[in-house]
Amino acid sequence: MQGLDWLSLFLRWFHVIAGVAWIGASFYFIWLDNSLRTPPEWKQKKGIKGDLWAIHGGGFYEVAKYAYGPETMPSTLHWFKWEAYTTWLSGFALLIVVYYFGASAYLIDPSVNALSPAHAILSGLGVIFGGLAFYEAACRSPLAKSPKAFALFLIVLLCIAAWLTAQLFSGRGAYIHVGALVGTIMVANVFLNIMPNQRKMVAAVAAKQDIDPAWGASAKLRSVHNNYLTLPLLFIMISNHYPMTYQHPQNWLVLIAIMALSAWIRHFFNLKHQDVIKPSILVSGALGMLALAIWVSWPHGSAPTQPATSLSETAPTTDKTPLQAKVDALIHTHCVGCHSSAPTDDIFKVAPLGVKFDNWNDIARYGPQIYQRVAVSKDMPFLNKTGMTDAERQQIADWYLNQQ
Template identity: 35%
Template sequence: MYDLAAMGAWLEFAVRWVHVITAIAWIGSSFYFIALDLGLHRDRNLASGADGEEWQVHGGGFYHIQKYLVAPDHMPGGLIWHKWQSYSTWLSGFALLFLVYYLGAEFYLIDPAVMALAQWQAVLISLASLGFGWVVYNQLCKWFVDADQTVLMVALFAVLVAMAYFYTSVFSGRAALLHLGAFTATIMSGNVFFIIIPNQKIVVDDLMNGRTPDAKYGKIAKQRSTHNNYLTLPVIFLMLSNHYPLAFASQYNWLIASLVFLMGVTIRHYFNSMHARKGEPTWTWAATAILFLIIMWLSTAPMFRGDDADMASGPGQRFAQAEGFDHVQDIVMGRCSMCHAAEPFWDGILWAPKGVRLDTPGQIVANASAIYLQAGLTHAMPPANVSYIEEDERAAIRAWYAAATGG
C-alpha cells in the first residue's frame, strides 16, 4: 500500500500547483485589462461609437482594441467571459487551506500560546471569518458607491487592519497571515462572482432583448474591478509569507501585514498612473521602499512562538509515547537543532528556518509529520545532508512515525 503521508504530500503539491497556475491567469488578465482601460484613447470620434481605442503589438501581430462604455448597439457573437480564472483560483486556494490548515490544524492553524482552540473551533472561526469579510466589504461598497472612492478605500483598509489583529490574536502567526490573504482573496473572488459577472449578464440580457442597458451596472463592476487591482499584490505577499518566519513569526506580524496593503497601493498607483498617461509618480517608489524598510525593522523585534506543546494530552501524546521517541529526539537534537532552535548556532542562520524549532521534546512532537516527510521518508532535510544524518537514523524516524500512527 502506498504511503498515505506521501500521497497527502503529493496531493498538496498538485493542488498548490493548480492554485499558482490559476492565480497567474487571474492576476495576468486583471492587470492587463486595468492597464488597457487606463490607456485607451478617449479623445477620438470613433465611427463605431466606442468610448475609446488602443493599438497594441504582440507576438508578431497588431491588435486594434475598442471599448464600449456601456455596451455595443447589438449583441456580438463569440463573446468571451473572463471568470474561470477567479473561480479556479479561489476553489484551489480553499482546497489548499483545507488540506494544510484544516486537516493539519493542530500543527499549522492552532497555537496554544496564542489561543487554546479545539480543531473544530479553529476551522469554524476560519470559515466564518471568510464569510464575514465579504458581507462587511459588500456593505461598505453599497454605502459608498456614489461617494469619494478614497473614503471607501480608507474604510476597507481599517477593516483589513482590524482583521490582521484579529487573526494574529486567534491563530498561529503562519496561519494568521495566510488567512488575511484568504480573507482578501475571498473579497476579490466575491466581486467577480456576485457583482461583476452578474452585472455583465444583465447588460447582455438587455442587449438580447432590445433594451438599452443601464450604465450603473458598468460603473459598479468597474469599482469592484479597481479594488481587486489594488488588493492583488498584498494577497501575493501574504500567500508567500508562510515561507518566511520574519514576516509571520514577528511580534508585530499584524502591523507588517497592514503595511503590506499600503505598499500594494503605492506600487499600483505608479503603474496605473503610467498606463493612464498621467506621468510617472516616482515618489511612490520611495514610499514603497520606506514602508518595506519599516517592515524589515518590525520583523527583527523579539520573535514569538509557543514553547513545548502539551505532550500529556491531545495529538502529541501518541508521538511522545511511541516506541523510539527517545532515540529520535537524540537524532533531531544532534542533526537538526543547530539550525532549528531559538538561537541557531549554525553559521549564517539567524532564525530558525520557516520558524520551525526542534530544540525541545514538545517542539519535536509538534512537528512530527514534517520531520517524517522531510528527514525520514525523503532526504529533503538536512539540506545537502550538511549534518551527515545516517540512513539508519532516517529509518529510526520512519519506524517511530509508523509506531505512533499505526502505519
C-alpha cells in the same frame, strides 16, 4: 501522508497557474481601460468611446470600447470568469489540505492560542466569510459612493483581520487566513457583482434597451478594488517562505505594512497608464520597504536568552519511552540548530517555516512532517549538513510508525 503531499503539490501547481491567468487578465484589462484615448470622430459616430493601438507577437491590434454596445451582439463573446473561480477553488482546497488537515502543525501554535483543531478551523472560516459579509455590506451601503471613505473602511477591516488572526493562529496560519479573506473578497466581486452586471448589460444590448449606468460603475468599482488587492495577495501567497515576517512579535503590523506599501506601489502603475507619472510614489514605496526591512530585522527580545540545553528538560512530566528518548536526542542533535526559538545555525537565524522543536510536545505534534521530511523524502536536515545517517532516519521512522 505521501498522498496528501501529492495532492498538495497538484493543488498548489494548479492554483499558481489559475492565479497567473486571473492576475494577468486583471492587470491587462485595468491597463486597457486606463490606456484608452478619445477616438477620431468617425469612430465616435459608431458609438466607440475609446480606442488604442498595440503591437505584440509580430502583429498590430486595434482595440475599441463602446459607450453602449455593438449594433449586433457578436456570436462569440469572450467572458473572463473561470480564471477567478478556479483560482479560489484551488486555493480553498489547498487551505483545507495544508492548514485544516494539518491544523495541529501549521494552524495552531500553543504559545499563541491553544485551540482545538475544530475550534481553529471554525475560527478560520469565520474570519474568511465574516470578513466577506462586512465587505459586501459596505459595498452595498452609501459608503461605497465615497472612494476615500471606503478605502479607509477596507484598511480598518484588514487591520482587524490581521490582528485577530495573529491572536488566534500561528504566524503562517494568520497570514494565510488574511490572504484567504482577500482572495474571497476578490472572487466574490467577480461572482456577486461583476458577472451579474455584465449579464444585465449583454441582455440590454441584445434587446436594444437602455443600459443602467450603475451596472458598469459598480462592476468597475469592484474591478478597481481587486486591482489594488492583487499585489498584497501575491505577497501573502509567498510569505510562508519568509518566516522573519510572520514570526515577528508584531507580525500583523508587518503584514499590514507590506500590504499598504504594495498597494501604494500599484497606484503608481495605475496612474502611469493614464500618462500621470509620479516617481515619488515609487521612491516613497521603496523607502518604506527598506524601513520595514530594517525594523523587522532589528534584534528584538522575544526569543529566550538561554535556549534549553536538552529538549528533555522541557518535555512533559510523563516519562518518554526509550525510542522517544532516542528521537528526542536525534532532533536535538540534527534539527534544533535551525528549528528553535533561538537558532544557532550560521544561515537560518529564524526557524524555517515557523517550525520549532523547543520541547517534546512540539516534536510530537510535528510527527507526520518530521517522518515525511526526514525518513521518507530525506530532504531534511537541509543538505544533510549535520550528517544524519540512514540508521538514525530509520529510528525516527520506527518512532512515528509505532504511534500509528
